[in-house]
Amino acid sequence: MGKHILRNSDRNPPKILTSSKRVKHEMTVEITAIGGYDEIGKNMTVVSFGDEAIVIDLGLHVEKLMGERYNISRMSREELLSIEAIPDYRRLRKIPQKIVAVFIGHAHLDHVGAASKLSGLFKNVPFYMTPFTAGVFKGQLDDEEKYKGQKPDIRIVKPGAKVSAGKSFVVEFIGVSHSVPDSAVLAIHTPKGIFLYALDWKFDDRPGVGGKTDISRLAQLGEKGRVLGMAFDTTRIERSEPTGSEHYAMEKIEQAVGSLEGEGIIATTFASHIARLQTLINEGQKQKRKVILLGRSMEKYVGVAKELKLISLNRAEVWGRPKSIQAVLTKIKEDKDRYLLIVTGNQGEPGSVLDRMVEGTLPYKFSKMDNILFCSEAIPTEMNLKCRKDIERRLKTMGAGVHLGLHVSGHASGGDIERFIKLVKPKKLVPTHGGIEKLLRARKLAEGIGYKREDVHLLHDGESVKLG
Numbered sequence: 410m411g412k413h414i415l416r417n418s419d420r421n422p423p424k425i426l427t428s429s430k431r432v433k434h435e436m437t438v439e440i441t442a443i444g445g446y447d448e449i450g451k452n453m454t455v456v457s458f459g460d461e462a463i464v465i466d467l468g469l470h471v472e473k474l475m476g477e478r479y480n481i482s483r484m485s486r487e488e489l490l491s492i493e494a495i496p497d498y499r500r501l502r503k504i505p506q507k508i509v510a511v512f513i514g515h516a517h518l519d520h521v522g523a524a525s526k527l528s529g530l531f532k533n534v535p536f537y538m539t540p541f542t543a544g545v546f547k548g549q550l551d552d553e554e555k556y557k558g559q560k561p562d563i564r565i566v567k568p569g570a571k572v573s574a575g576k577s578f579v580v581e582f583i584g585v586s587h588s589v590p591d592s593a594v595l596a597i598h599t600p601k602g603i604f605l606y607a608l609d610w611k612f613d614d615r616p617g618v619g620g621k622t623d624i625s626r627l628a629q630l631g632e633k634g635r636v637l638g639m640a641f642d643t644t645r646i647e648r649s650e651p652t653g654s655e656h657y658a659m660e661k662i663e664q665a666v667g668s669l670e671g672e673g674i675i676a677t678t679f680a681s682h683i684a685r686l687q688t689l690i691n692e693g694q695k696q697k698r699k700v701i702l703l704g705r706s707m708e709k710y711v712g713v714a715k716e717l718k719l720i721s722l723n724r725a726e727v728w729g730r731p732k733s734i735q736a737v738l739t740k741i742k743e744d745k746d747r748y749l750l751i752v753t754g755n756q757g758e759p760g761s762v763l764d765r766m767v768e769g770t771l772p773y774k775f776s777k778m779d780n781i782l783f784c785s786e787a788i789p790t791e792m793n794l795k796c797r798k799d800i801e802r803r804l805k806t807m808g809a810g811v812h813l814g815l816h817v818s819g820h821a822s823g824g825d826i827e828r829f830i831k832l833v834k835p836k837k838l839v840p841t842h843g844g845i846e847k848l849l850r851a852r853k854l855a856e857g858i859g860y861k862r863e864d865v866h867l868l869h870d871g872e873s874v875k876l877g
């Protein structure tokens with residue numbers, strides 16, 4: 410999304426309300442979009458009620474960091490804001506209410522990736538999240554150079570738990586299937602009713618690692634008719650067929666790995682997709698290959714998953730440091746068919762292991778012997794689509810076999826979203842995380858199932874809506 414959609418309200422600096430100023434708070438639930446409503450990335454939302462507010466998600470706009478080789482741990486929040494890689498936290502000045510807690514829904518970087526940069530803005534405030542998300546957040550804090558020494562009050566909750574925040578909010582973590590373990594949507598209970606923050610989920614009966622979407626709890630919320638509004642992601646809204654189960658990806662990977670006997674296999678997927686990594690490890694070992702995971706983010710996410718007993722490596726190795734990666738690749742030069750490598754770079758990201766292998770800055774020579782299994786699809790943004798196409802082209806040019814479609818999305822399709830809305834029965838809808846085309850599709854979908862146009866709110870970053 411470009412600058413053309415910015416409104417005057419964004420251009421004029423907000424009037425800062427000081428604590429000495431008396432503010433009369435209406436007793437309505439108000440949602441303020443801080444980030445993630447004009448783009449896919451940097452999610453951050455504020456929910457206000459009375460004189461209190463909570464913050465949901467502190468996400469990173471990963472795409473903004475892709476073009477160059479940024480070292481995020483050395484960057485300040487001001488630098489990251491200047492390249493639009495984090496939500497515009499200055500918008501918090503528009504929130505006169507006292508922020509009483511921060512909640513993170515799941516461990517993807519567009520939800521938790523800016524947490525180590527922004528957590529210093531919220532002093533003496535608890536941060537609630539599920540175990541895997543907490544592990545990822547703690548890893549970020551350990552890496553931090555600019556804000557070293559900060560110790561946010563992290564409180565770990567399991568999916569299904571409810572926590573109180575301030576005097577007005579009870580926040581319920583409802584477990585959902587997604588492409589990272591321990592994902593939850595958040596039901597924010599207030600005296601006026603519920604706001605459901607339902608970003609990033611799918612229906613999946615056989616998710617592999619991670620729980621199923623708690624359909625019965627969602628239906629219970631709907632039966633009571635107390636859901637004032639719901640925010641939901643529109644990442645894959647243009648698809649009508651239900652998103653398939655992770656089990657289908659497992660079957661496809663099993664077939665592909667089994668059919669490549671005598672050849673080299675390099676698989677790439679999201680480092681946070683623990684279920685997918687487990688499948689690749691299992692299938693590689695079933696074919697008597699040595700499985701080696703390479704890349705810094707592989708090391709980080711797999712480390713957290715191992716600690717929480719969410720992944721079983723058996724004899725698979727994980728290497729993250731550049732020197733170790735060099736050493737591994739030097740060693741396997743001649744015996745490609747005895748290995749299955751799992752590397753970072755599924756989006757073609759510059760600086761990832763796959764990108765460096767292709768560039769030739771790592772000691773690996775591609776040939777007809779090599780098969781690259783893309784166990785992911787490009788995140789639908791201009792930069793990702795371009796990088797991904799580019800790396801596929803370069804691999805094919807070098808003679809390697811490029812295998813696509815070994816993937817099932819972690820996001821709901823339009824049909825799934827319709828089913829979810831009918832289950833939860835929210836009075837108002839706030840589609841997010843997509844850009845204007847996807848948000849308009851969401852409005853069309855909602856109108857098709859009986860919503861009035863005025864009850865579907867297409868917010869821009871910086872805008873608010875009152876839910877009643």
Ligand SMILES: [Zn+2]
Nearest residue numbers: 515517587609
């Ligand atoms: Zn996600």
